[in-house]
Amino acid sequence: MATDSVKLLIVRASPYAMRAILEAKGLKYELIEENLSAKSQLLLESNPVYKKIPVLLHGGKAIPESLFIVLYVDEAWPERAAFFPKDPYARAMTHFWGDFIDKKIFQLAVSTMKTKKGDPKKEAGVSELYENFLTLESGFTQLDAKPFFNGAGIGYADICLAPLAAWLRVFVELAGIRVPTAEEAPKLHKFLSAIREHPGSKVAFPDPDELLSYVILHLKKTMAA
Ligand SMILES: N[C@@H](CCC(=O)N[C@@H](CS)C(=O)NCC(=O)O)C(=O)O
Known part of the structure; x- marks a missing residue:
């Protein structure tokens, strides 16, 4: 199989x-x-x-x-590097942070990006996201990230968060998202640098300018519809 x-x-x-x-x-x-x-x-x-x-x-x-x-x-493919630690508590918390990343980072960032300028929900989304990035620092600490959640190799929570390395510019430029500085969120910044260097990112991430142009065009189409 x-x-x-x-x-x-x-x-x-x-x-x-x-x-x-x-x-x-x-x-x-x-x-x-x-x-x-x-x-x-x-x-x-x-x-x-x-x-x-x-x-x-x-x-x-x-x-x-x-x-x-x-x-x-x-x-x-269990014979290849596992995406989860063996310890049941660490596994559960890996799911917890993966879910937090999906809902509280990506889903919130996408909906904030699609919210029209001037709508109070936009500023509320930007503020909540800033807080969520700071909260995520405790996730890196809890799972003892080095720099990935799964240790030196990529695992489940890392894959959940990885696309942020490509999409951060889009979220900042199109949604006005504020990201904590490297002093405020050192583990997030280390993670993003390491993900950008990962061989998988070279395949998975499109050219940054092409990505931005694509999203601008897509938003124009969907928001006009
Ligand atoms: N929760 C889904 C979200 C997938 C999703 O939103 N895909 C979008 C593209 S980014 C899509 O296919 N949209 C088509 C549509 O909504 O009709 C996942 O994690 O795979």
């Missing part, structure tokens, strides 16, 4: 797709780029509930949702 072909339905700019692409297990896979304005039959059939990318296709099975893809990959 682990030798069956692996395909990923993605959009290169998507932070959720970047989680799925990160080559933390060194797998060989085919990328299939989707057009979200004209979704393919393959996408509609493989994720009939949400009709969103990313979707992993493996041995006739379709796995939707970035975080479930990461969990699946970890369990389907």
Whole structure:
């Protein structure tokens, strides 16, 4: 089963797709780029509930949702470096911080970016995100990050947070997000530098200027609709 072909339905700019692409297990896979304005039959059939990318296709099975893809990959290839520590408490807390990153960083940043200027929810989102970045420092401390949550190698919570290294500029320029300085959040800054140096990032992250232009265009289309 682990030798069956692996395909990923993605959009290169998507932070959720970047989680799925990160080559933390060194797998060989085919990328299939989707057009979200004209979704393919393959996408509609493989994720009939949400009709969103990313979707992993493996041995006739379709796995939707970035975080479930990461969990699946970890369990389907157990012979490769594990995404979780063995200790049950550390495992539970890895899930806890992964969930915090998904909801309190990415979902909040994306919704703040889509909120119109002048709406009080925008400033509230920017302030909450700033606080959440500071809170995340305690997550790095709790899981003894060196500099990754999973120690020297990439694990589950690292993959959850990794796309921030590509998207931070977009969030700052398009949503006015404020990020704590390296003095205020040293572990976050160390993490972001290490992720940018990781070989998986070179594959997973698009060119920063192209990413910014893509998101500007996408926002214009979706906010005008
Ligand atoms: N919770 C999902 C979010 C995925 C998601 O929002 N994908 C967007 C692209 S960034 C999408 O496919 N949007 C298409 C649509 O909403 O119709 C995950 O983690 O995979």
